[in-house]
Amino acid sequence: xxxxxxxxxxxPLVRGGALRVGRPLGPRAVARVTELVxxxxxxxxxxxxxxxxxxxxxxxxxxxxxxxxxxxxxxxEVTVRLGAALHDLLALAHPDLVGPGxxxxxxxxxxAAFELASVGSPSSAREAVNRxxxxxxxxxxxRVDRTVRFWLGHRTFVGRTPPGRIMALPSLRRVRxxxxxxxxxxxxxxxxxxxxxxxxxxxxxxxxxxIDPLRLDPPLGWGRILPVLRFPLVARAVAGAAVExxxxxxxxxxxxxxxxxxxxxxxxxxxxxxEESVAFxxxxxxxxxxxxxxxxxxxxxxxxxxxxxAGPELGLELAVVIxxxxxxxxxxxxxxxxxxxxxxxxxxxxxxxxxxxxxxAAGSPRLAAALSIADFAAAPVxxxxxx
Amino acid sequence: xxxxxxxxxxRFNLPGLTADMRGAAIGRQLVVRFAAVDRLVSFLRLLSAxxxxxxxxxxxxxxxxxxxxxxxxxxxxxxxxQALGDAVAHAARxxxxxxxxxxxxxxxxxxxxxxxxxxxxxxxxxxxxDLIFYGVExxxxxxxxxELPLGNLLLRLSLVRLHGxxxxxxxxxxxxxxxxxxxxxxAGLLHRAGGYLREPAEAxxxxxxxxxxxxxxxxxxxxxxxxxxxxxxxxxxxQLLSTTPGLELYLPVTDNVAVxxxxxxxxxxxxxxxxxxxxxxxxxxxxxxTEVAPLPAFAAIEDLIRIRAPSPEIVxxxxxxxxxxxDLAVALRLExxxxxxxxxxxxxxxxxxxxLQRLVYALPPTALRAYRVVLLxxxxxxxxxxxxxxxxxxxxxxxxAPEVLVPLGMQIRPAASPQVLAERLGAxxxxxxxxxxxxxxxxxxxxxxxxPFDRRLLVEIEPALANLEAFGRTEREPDDxxxxxxxxxxxxxxxxxxxxx
Numbered sequence: 001x002x003x004x005x006x007x008x009x010x011x012p013l014v015r016g017g018a019l020r021v022g023r024p025l026g027p028r029a030v031a032r033v034t035e036l037v038x039x040x041x042x043x044x045x046x047x048x049x050x051x052x053x054x055x056x057x058x059x060x061x062x063x064x065x066x067x068x069x070x071x072x073x074x075x076x077e078v079t080v081r082l083g084a085a086l087h088d089l090l091a092l093a094h095p096d097l098v099g100p101g102x103x104x105x106x107x108x109x110x111x112a113a114f115e116l117a118s119v120g121s122p123s124s125a126r127e128a129v130n131r132x133x134x135x136x137x138x139x140x141x142x143r144v145d146r147t148v149r150f151w152l153g154h155r156t157f158v159g160r161t162p163p164g165r166i167m168a169l170p171s172l173r174r175v176r177x178x179x180x181x182x183x184x185x186x187x188x189x190x191x192x193x194x195x196x197x198x199x200x201x202x203x204x205x206x207x208x209x210x211i212d213p214l215r216l217d218p219p220l221g222w223g224r225i226l227p228v229l230r231f232p233l234v235a236r237a238v239a240g241a242a243v244e245x246x247x248x249x250x251x252x253x254x255x256x257x258x259x260x261x262x263x264x265x266x267x268x269x270x271x272x273x274x275e276e277s278v279a280f281x282x283x284x285x286x287x288x289x290x291x292x293x294x295x296x297x298x299x300x301x302x303x304x305x306x307x308x309x310a311g312p313e314l315g316l317e318l319a320v321v322i323x324x325x326x327x328x329x330x331x332x333x334x335x336x337x338x339x340x341x342x343x344x345x346x347x348x349x350x351x352x353x354x355x356x357x358x359x360x361a362a363g364s365p366r367l368a369a370a371l372s373i374a375d376f377a378a379a380p381v382x383x384x385x386x387x
Numbered sequence: 388x389x390x391x392x393x394x395x396x397x398r399f400n401l402p403g404l405t406a407d408m409r410g411a412a413i414g415r416q417l418v419v420r421f422a423a424v425d426r427l428v429s430f431l432r433l434l435s436a437x438x439x440x441x442x443x444x445x446x447x448x449x450x451x452x453x454x455x456x457x458x459x460x461x462x463x464x465x466x467x468x469q470a471l472g473d474a475v476a477h478a479a480r481x482x483x484x485x486x487x488x489x490x491x492x493x494x495x496x497x498x499x500x501x502x503x504x505x506x507x508x509x510x511x512x513x514x515x516x517d518l519i520f521y522g523v524e525x526x527x528x529x530x531x532x533x534e535l536p537l538g539n540l541l542l543r544l545s546l547v548r549l550h551g552x553x554x555x556x557x558x559x560x561x562x563x564x565x566x567x568x569x570x571x572x573x574a575g576l577l578h579r580a581g582g583y584l585r586e587p588a589e590a591x592x593x594x595x596x597x598x599x600x601x602x603x604x605x606x607x608x609x610x611x612x613x614x615x616x617x618x619x620x621x622x623x624x625x626q627l628l629s630t631t632p633g634l635e636l637y638l639p640v641t642d643n644v645a646v647x648x649x650x651x652x653x654x655x656x657x658x659x660x661x662x663x664x665x666x667x668x669x670x671x672x673x674x675x676x677t678e679v680a681p682l683p684a685f686a687a688i689e690d691l692i693r694i695r696a697p698s699p700e701i702v703x704x705x706x707x708x709x710x711x712x713x714d715l716a717v718a719l720r721l722e723x724x725x726x727x728x729x730x731x732x733x734x735x736x737x738x739x740x741x742x743l744q745r746l747v748y749a750l751p752p753t754a755l756r757a758y759r760v761v762l763l764x765x766x767x768x769x770x771x772x773x774x775x776x777x778x779x780x781x782x783x784x785x786x787x788a789p790e791v792l793v794p795l796g797m798q799i800r801p802a803a804s805p806q807v808l809a810e811r812l813g814a815x816x817x818x819x820x821x822x823x824x825x826x827x828x829x830x831x832x833x834x835x836x837x838x839p840f841d842r843r844l845l846v847e848i849e850p851a852l853a854n855l856e857a858f859g860r861t862e863r864e865p866d867d868x869x870x871x872x873x874x875x876x877x878x879x880x881x882x883x884x885x886x887x888x
Contacts, residue, residue, distance in 0.1 A: 012867075012869060013869060015867065016867025016868055016869050017867050017869070017870070018870055018872040019869055019870060019871050019872060020872050020874050021871055021872065021873050021874065022873075022874040022875070022876060022877075023876055023877060023880045024880060024881060024884060026883045026884045026885070028883050029883070090871060094873055094876060095873055096873070096875065096876040096880070097876070097880075104887075105881055107887045108881050108884050108885070108886055108887055109881065109884065111884075111885060111887045112884045112885065115885075137869050140868065140869050141869045141870075141871060142868055142869065142870055142871070143870070143871040144870055144871075158873065159871040159872065159873040160872065160873050161872065184871065
């Protein structure tokens with residue numbers, strides 16, 4: 001598996017195709033893959049050299065969407081570990097893992113995945129983008145389950161291509177194949193035993209989570225995405241993605257996650273909630289509102305144009321959080337170098353007034369919770385205690 | 388040996404025994420002993436009819452205990468409330484049980500007609516056991532063997548069939564489960580029936596959710612079914628649904644518990660609300676209990692009915708006259724309005740398009756981005772999102788109804804509701820209806836023909852491809868799906884992985 005890992009797993013993970021999932025990988029397998037990669041980099045005629053080059057080109061294309069003029073990301077040990085961790089997470093649902101002792105075996109695989117994925121948060125914007133270039137297509141992974149029906153019965157192949165003997169003589173044996181394509185992340189889901197490993201994977205590569213705040217599972221965690229939002233280049237890319245999704249829609253998801261983060265209800269991965277990190281999160285949300293004021297449409301007109309039956313109103317959570325931050329400390333939402341008397345300042349002030357009216361109409365309990373979050377960011381009265 | 392309690396006696400030998408306001412002895416707990424489970428069920432049924440079992444929590448326990456003589460009996464322990472003793476004693480007598488009171492492990496027989504104020508013991512027994520019952524005839528120690536949670540008992544009991552009851556439509560809500568294949572058919576039936584019964588006071592309201600039962604394997608999908616919640620179900624539909632194979636009707640007992648129609652649970656479930664998890668829906672049927680977890684999110688039936696695809700014969704820019712019903716319908720017509728609204732569109736004849744081409748260089752970027760355009764036989768229709776600004780020529784139009792354009796200063800008569808007008812004219816789903824002139828028939832424009840102005844504006848631009856190698860963008864976006872292909876794991880697939888501690 002180590003020899004084919006780059007060509008048959010990492011490369012399809014980036015460029016698309018059949019993602020071959022086999023024996024779970026451990027630290028020794030990762031070491032062998034790393035050694036093969038090092039040998040191929042020294043010898044261009046090595047069999048592994050071509051897939052490694054193609055993988056680098058594919059990852060460079062993905063990374064180029066976030067950081068311009070980026071070089072091809074290297075296939076280093078961390079990259080191999082993250083790929084192997086994902087491979088093990090996929091192997092948790094392998095159809096050959098059946099029978100007695102399944103829970104124990106899944107636990108063993110999940111532990112290996114967790115150890116491989118525990119590489120910590122990226123230390124630079126380049127590193128964050130490089131890691132994301134490998135794992136960007138995780139939400140697109142699908143598993144096709146095929147049920148082959150023939151004259152004597154039927155057989156189901158979970159994530160496998162039926163062999164030729166099953167498909168032989170299709171007319172005579174009245175062979176019919178039913179395909180069911182299911183998204184790995186959204187429909188199949190990660191077994192509970194692998195949840196820690198998947199969270200560790202998101203800590204190691206949080207950019208995918210940051211640019212997709214509407215992702216349902218795992219729910220957005222500020223503790224995981226804050227380490228990369230500190231890099232201005234990445235923060236701009238994330239803010240751009242939020243503006244594309246819609247500031248109201250993305251802002252609601254980010255504001256909702258802030259309650260969990262500040263309330264210390266997130267799983268214990270990533271950055272812990274502190275006054276400084278909560279203040280940064282509030283400023284990032286305010287940054288989205290500034291972008292909306294600069295480039296978006298008038299929210300009142302957009303809301304009036306919305307059909308009456310178009311689901312819950314968007315932007316309410318964001319309005320409550322921004323209003324609370326503005327009332328608690330103005331500097332949480334207003335940069336020092338923007339005067340309130342200019343056109344831009346007046347426009348933002350008018351938006352704050354509109355958000356405040358919506359927040360007040362929404363009711364006091366939510367606003368009270370948001371005010372306590374803003375209070376914590378401005379002058380913390382409690383601190384997390386290690387038990 | 389027991390002794391009857393005398394009037395005014397305040398001190399007792401049995402620990403935990405006190406005198407209530409009437410002087411009768413009562414302990415901190417009441418215990419009821421049954422020789423068989425069916426008597427226990429009868430007792431719970433009688434007690435739940437008079438007393439909410441939730442009020443007895445915490446402290447309400449059912450245990451199986453083995454007595455000194457080797458008999459295995461069911462014992463109910465509950466806290467002794469002020470007025471509970473008589474109700475429990477009454478229910479226990481009817482069910483064939485025996486009541487004791489006391490605390491910790493010592494319990495003395497509860498008061499009866501021979502001892503109206505109860506009993507006390509001469510001396511405490513030092514026998515081994517978890518519970519010691521002091522009766523008039525004997526003192527029996529019990530060893531607790533197992534505990535039976537009330538919730539488990541409720542879920543395991545078989546329903547009792549109601550014989551000889553005439554089927555009558557329920558007053559309130561009702562749940563209906565349908566196999567997955569029947570769901571859309573039932574939804575359509577309920578939607579149609581709801582349409583006929585649209586009286587304000589008697590309007591039937593139906594919501595539905597799709598549920599999937601849990602499966603023990605990760606590789607097989609569980610059985611799925613639809614669940615409908617119907618309020619004010621008409622009697623005719625009730626008869627129809629209750630006799631249709633594949634459908635099962637349930638009457639709600641509490642907010643999240645329902646029992647199959649034609650059956651009743653042996654125990655009054657409304658007295659056991661706290662026993663059932665609030666985030667689950669329990670459906671009791673004759674074949675067993677279905678737990679739906681989490682609570683299903685019901686969607687209005689109007690949003691679930693199958694929508695037919697639009698007829699392929701409706702093509703772009705085809706002129707059509709909305710046809711009405713022959714009996715009462717009247718034709719729409721345009722009349723002069725008292726006041727003009729804001730213009731939102733303009734129809735520029737093809738002869739004046741060159742003016743538009745010159746003007747676009749002066750239009751602000753917001754206008755270019757916000758305007759949409761349709762190319763018609765009559766000319767170019769320019770539609771603004773809010774208010775048309777900066778186009779001083781062409782025929783101006785205002786909104787006569789949502790997405791229905793009428794010439795400026797005109798209005799549609801008869802003055803039906805704007806929503807009804809838009810629906811009848813087909814101005815839904817992004818389509819646009821244009822009344823070009825006062826006496827001209829309206830034109831329906833499909834959404835595919837409406838394109839952003841700036842996109843239609845620009846000529847085809849094909850700049851020469853630059854050498855993008857330096858920018859790292861030579862690779863196109865990979866389009867192939869990422870598909871899992873499981874390979875054989877081979878022998879000992881976990882070899883080399885660390886074992887969890």
